[in-house]
Amino acid sequence: MTLDSRKLAPTLEEVATAAGVSRSTASRVINGSSAVSPAVVAAVTSAIAELNYIPNRAARSLANRQTMAIALVVPEDTKRFFGDPYFAAIVDGISRGLEDSDYVLNLQLAGPSQKAIRYLLGGNVDGALVASHHAGDHFLSAISGSLPVVVNGRPLNLDEQDHYFVDVDNAAAAQSGTEYLLSKGRKRIGTIAGPPDMPAGVDRSAGWATALSEAGMPTNRLAYGDFTIGGGASAMKTLLDTWPDLDGVFVASDLMAVGAMGVLRDRGISVPDEISVVGFDDSPAATNGEIKLTTVRQPATEMGEKMARMLLGLLRGETIERQCIMPTSVIERDSA
Amino acid sequence: MTLDSRKLAPTLEEVATAAGVSRSTASRVINGSSAVSPAVVAAVTSAIAELNYIPNRAARSLANRQTMAIALVVPEDTKRFFGDPYFAAIVDGISRGLEDSDYVLNLQLAGPSQKAIRYLLGGNVDGALVASHHAGDHFLSAISGSLPVVVNGRPLNLDEQDHYFVDVDNAAAAQSGTEYLLSKGRKRIGTIAGPPDMPAGVDRSAGWATALSEAGMPTNRLAYGDFTIGGGASAMKTLLDTWPDLDGVFVASDLMAVGAMGVLRDRGISVPDEISVVGFDDSPAATNGEIKLTTVRQPATEMGEKMARMLLGLLRGETIERQCIMPTSVIERDSA
DNA sequence: TTGTACGCGTTATCAT
């Protein structure tokens, strides 16, 4: 912009010279390491401000073998991922948890591809956060040996002791949601479950079944959805067509519940009078519709933040709990 | 995992040695630069495969002054950003446009803070993509002088010739949406506009006004929303309370339209019989509700992809059009 | 407390 050639990045060398010290000393005050005389600290500090010095990330990485970057891996269809308010909240939490650290977030949208694995194993990041309904077990074991990794949601078939994750007790949470339906006097309760190859799918339907079993009720009224609105809608149709006597549904996600409610509305079935529905997540979707959704709340933002903090802890070399189970609660609204 | 100490990253040096050449030569074949004898290429290539060599990003950056990273800046409330399907599609497009490049995406969620500016100006990325309804003019001029930047949406008050952006012709698009309402015989057409400090807000309401003016109709039935469902709902209430004779609404985003339709439903006003509504975006939200939304489609995914391709072009040093205006179209469904 | 000197893994310049 100016006539003289723009000098982009002042180096440590220049800062040191300006402060009348050596690079090493300047480096020390920047990293707050060992002891430096107050006078020198002041000199260097002001030189930094004067020159508007910004450390060169690449050089720093090369020297101390830290990238100061962490990957956010999304092994999910991108559109579906970002379309789900649950993930939006997770990401929000993650960015909160990271905002006063010096780490940068690298988005890995490609899914658990070879390219992604290579990237993660190539020493390009110091750690990884995996956000997905189904972090493939293969993917997880491929990277978690070489890199600190924190996942949202327990692994499906792997030993839980081998991985760091934050989750809720999906089974217990689903059970409480179903028990809520029971407490409302519902007798023929079905469920719209998540895919059986995802922990959130199997655990929540297990919780639903437990509640019913303990009440001495049958656990056959089940249909699968894929955690989308459309999937919830078609599952609801299946349910209604197969068991017309249904009077309650526990739905494994709010998004699917929205789809289900749409079908109920189309068929003129009143909620909650004829059929009560309980969702899961307490995402914005729960309160956007005409009927506010009674739902099992999971603290998504806090979970994202916790994931970030756990990873930061690992990167600091701390020993931390391998899993963090966050609390859930039933939010009573109008649909049940 | 194994008993012998894991050797993490083979260096170029080792590859060169294994191939019986010098580092320089090995480097050449890796970068496909200048001429190397076929035999040597083969040797090095196989050595790379053998050792599973992955170039060190930091070292490379340090040497050639390229970070091979580009920033995705989101100067928006994180939750709102990811909650909007329009942005989800933009991000999806961006990741598509980048997937067969060697660039990595760095998420800058902090908003247009000083920290973000420092990061961008600190030589940590080679370019930036800004995705927002309102990339603050200040923010833009702060960074666009020092870094290739592509924005989604024209700047509000800056000289358009100074910036690269991809957008639609919001005014023309809104005008066509409004004209559609006119063609349906609507006589008293209002609008729910976006915030007047965002281009998408002012341009779309301008287009609405143009259509009405040309039809000799008044342009006073206007209320502002904030591009959220809730904002659309309260704007609709305002509209109805102020002009009860309304028979059509052009809404500046599908999300707001969803909110508006909720209010209409609550008040027992039938859509499209009593009031027709036309949205904007053609996001998934348009077809999730009970009444499928007639809307002005903008190709969000393609826009994101285009943004990425433009930036890649700039980074290659190509001379490209400063702005790309993508086509829109009215999608006829059930709400109008 | 401070400075010297070397190493981090690559690319780029210059010979050969």
Add this chain to the structure above:
DNA sequence: ATGATAACGCGTACAA
């Protein structure tokens, strides 16, 4: 076509 060798900007033993 290939190989030394010097940067690139910084951290850090080691010495002083």
